[in-house]
Amino acid sequence: MKSKTKNSIETASTRASLELLYSISRELVANLDLSTVLEHILFLSIKNLGATSGSIIVLGDQGQPINSAVIHAGELFDEDTQRLRFTLDEGLAGWVKRNKKAALVKDTEKDDRWTSRRFSESDKSISKSSVSAPLLVRDHLVGIMTLSHPEPGYFTEDHLDLVQAIADQAGIAVLNGRLYDDSLRTARIMSAIAESSAAINVSLDLEEVIQKILEQTSKALETEAVSLALIESGKERLEFLAATGKGSKEIVGLRIKLGQGVAGWVAQQGESVIVPDAEQDPRFYPSVDDRTGFHTRSIACAPIRSKGEIIGVLEALNPAHPFNDETLRVLEGIGNLAGAAIDHAKLFEQVELEHRRYLELFEASIDPIIITDIEGNIIQANRQAVLFTGYDQDQINEINIHHFHQVNWNTVGQKFENLSETNPLSYESVLHTKDGREVQIEVHIRPININPSKRLQWIVRDITERKELDEMREDFTSMIYHDLRSPLANVSSGLDVLATILPEDGDPTIRSVLDIAIRSTERVHRLASALLDTNRLEAGQHIGNTKPALPADLINESIEIVSPISRQKKQSIQTDIPSRLPQVRVDSDMIKRVIINLLENAIKFSPRESAITANAKRKGNWIQISIEDSGLGIPTEEQDLIFEKFHRSPSTGMGSPKGLGIGLAFCKLAVEGHGGKIWVESNNDAGSRFSFTLPIA
Numbered sequence: 001m002k003s004k005t006k007n008s009i010e011t012a013s014t015r016a017s018l019e020l021l022y023s024i025s026r027e028l029v030a031n032l033d034l035s036t037v038l039e040h041i042l043f044l045s046i047k048n049l050g051a052t053s054g055s056i057i058v059l060g061d062q063g064q065p066i067n068s069a070v071i072h073a074g075e076l077f078d079e080d081t082q083r084l085r086f087t088l089d090e091g092l093a094g095w096v097k098r099n100k101k102a103a104l105v106k107d108t109e110k111d112d113r114w115t116s117r118r119f120s121e122s123d124k125s126i127s128k129s130s131v132s133a134p135l136l137v138r139d140h141l142v143g144i145m146t147l148s149h150p151e152p153g154y155f156t157e158d159h160l161d162l163v164q165a166i167a168d169q170a171g172i173a174v175l176n177g178r179l180y181d182d183s184l185r186t187a188r189i190m191s192a193i194a195e196s197s198a199a200i201n202v203s204l205d206l207e208e209v210i211q212k213i214l215e216q217t218s219k220a221l222e223t224e225a226v227s228l229a230l231i232e233s234g235k236e237r238l239e240f241l242a243a244t245g246k247g248s249k250e251i252v253g254l255r256i257k258l259g260q261g262v263a264g265w266v267a268q269q270g271e272s273v274i275v276p277d278a279e280q281d282p283r284f285y286p287s288v289d290d291r292t293g294f295h296t297r298s299i300a301c302a303p304i305r306s307k308g309e310i311i312g313v314l315e316a317l318n319p320a321h322p323f324n325d326e327t328l329r330v331l332e333g334i335g336n337l338a339g340a341a342i343d344h345a346k347l348f349e350q351v352e353l354e355h356r357r358y359l360e361l362f363e364a365s366i367d368p369i370i371i372t373d374i375e376g377n378i379i380q381a382n383r384q385a386v387l388f389t390g391y392d393q394d395q396i397n398e399i400n401i402h403h404f405h406q407v408n409w410n411t412v413g414q415k416f417e418n419l420s421e422t423n424p425l426s427y428e429s430v431l432h433t434k435d436g437r438e439v440q441i442e443v444h445i446r447p448i449n450i451n452p453s454k455r456l457q458w459i460v461r462d463i464t465e466r467k468e469l470d471e472m473r474e475d476f477t478s479m480i481y482h483d484l485r486s487p488l489a490n491v492s493s494g495l496d497v498l499a500t501i502l503p504e505d506g507d508p509t510i511r512s513v514l515d516i517a518i519r520s521t522e523r524v525h526r527l528a529s530a531l532l533d534t535n536r537l538e539a540g541q542h543i544g545n546t547k548p549a550l551p552a553d554l555i556n557e558s559i560e561i562v563s564p565i566s567r568q569k570k571q572s573i574q575t576d577i578p579s580r581l582p583q584v585r586v587d588s589d590m591i592k593r594v595i596i597n598l599l600e601n602a603i604k605f606s607p608r609e610s611a612i613t614a615n616a617k618r619k620g621n622w623i624q625i626s627i628e629d630s631g632l633g634i635p636t637e638e639q640d641l642i643f644e645k646f647h648r649s650p651s652t653g654m655g656s657p658k659g660l661g662i663g664l665a666f667c668k669l670a671v672e673g674h675g676g677k678i679w680v681e682s683n684n685d686a687g688s689r690f691s692f693t694l695p696i697a
Helices: 002-030 034-049 081-090 092-099 157-180 184-200 206-221 261-269 287-292 325-364 383-389 464-501 508-538 551-568 588-605 663-673
Strands: 053-059 065-072 075-077 103-105 129-137 140-149 223-231 237-243 255-257 273-275 299-306 309-319 369-372 378-381 425-432 438-450 453-462 547-549 572-576 584-586 611-619 622-628 678-682 688-695
Touching (some): 002 034, 034 053, 034 065, 081 092, 103 157, 261 273, 261 299, 551 611, 551 622
Antiparallel strands (some): 053 065, 223 309, 425 438, 438 453, 622 688
């Protein structure tokens, strides 16, 4: 579900980014005046990225500042040349200029690349976040764009990518503005690129985007054919995804090696090229013409770039007028725009695919799933939810989730403040169906973001059978105790009488059998007491009859009881108990049963002739008692479950000792009933150490 939430966030973010890029593209089309373009791009970027200030500095051929736009707190500032030079020499923009790389500064106070600039006397040099990107055209630096925000850490890598994408488009605009006054030819080139940008960015469908690229290229260059190929993921081959002109169907799907043909050479070298006479160029690959029946005379080919990497090539064939430098500028400009457009289309396609998968999983889930707003109004429900509640789809979309069941506000918080996207909360409740039935349910709730509003996802599970099983277990537990109590008391009394009347010098075999019977009876008695105490403690009854007791006495008396069992397996039980430990205030009988239970488990799961250790030590106002064995250990995923009632670990293997799953649950309730806590530390094949704390008297 974490993946669903993430995909939803990415969808909204991608759409917002594309809308910004599209808006900027429109600005490039609508304005040719350089200053106006700079101001509009900067205003749009600041508004959409949440920045408070920003600047675009335009550079000349020698790297000197020739124009700028600076906005702070919504106000446009005029920067003199001296201040611009200072910024380019000392500031973050200077670093970007020297390295021709985008830069993300999460905290300006901690980054040497940042130099404070004051727009008024009231401004102070405070910690903030900044992002800066070079405006590059064919690797030529024509400007630098910088945005700032007063909150450290505000800008992220996604912001950096978006600013770089804006800068890529702004770079073309800046170059267009610089050259506009000098040449109508350059104006026509940039106009064609701007038109291509607007057309390409209209759609987010990959096939449609690629088709628009071909149409705009063919229109701008007036050629017989245009093709587009992308580098495959292994970066060893080019695959032609679309083409126009004669034999275009045979071109689509064609794969060639990088370096093969003019297109393969451009993809490998990353350089644009014009081939006036294809047949005379050694890079020409005639097999393609043989396959398509097309006769190639002249070729212009440019790389398609995205985020600084070559992702494919754009190739134009047989123009109406000879190819020239203007051709490469158009082709490279469209290629740069195409790279971002293709990347965005791919991302959108992936998001849409993930969204469809989410909807399929949503509808195919065996659990009822309901999506609501923060007020509980149902927005969407899957088929299982409709069947489970008895309402049809139209009816359920008009009902509030609170109509079905009582929310556990203690768990989720009065305003759902306890909810987390990473850790769903759950509670038990009763669901009321349309036909009046009451169904025991377990509710799992988590917040999710959808375009981009906050929503709540409710997963409902029918736990009627589990509740009935729990009730049967409780009845069975109560029956065991009550039905065993009277006969057990009679057996114990009878064994005590036999032990009394048996002569001291009597048959040792009879004495041994009698001792075994007495010990077994005591174990059954402890089990019955554990069952009774477990039910009593679960019902919320407090520990009674607590008195001061020495930890050493509790441990030694418990060891004495289990010693006959350990001797049968030739195991030794060692102790490590300081002589002056203070007393604890406990129900001695109950705590001895806790220690006996842990010792019996240690004996049960440890191999023959192994050692078991019992120790005690002081921890502040508590005494910590630990029982350590040398058994197989307990997997990490089992360590929290073993203290649950009726839980039996499946990891012990065939033939391993089994129990009812009562002992450790009783230990946990008994220790916590005294105000302490119990836990286990274990590694596979390295034994386990059970520890618990008791309050000092």
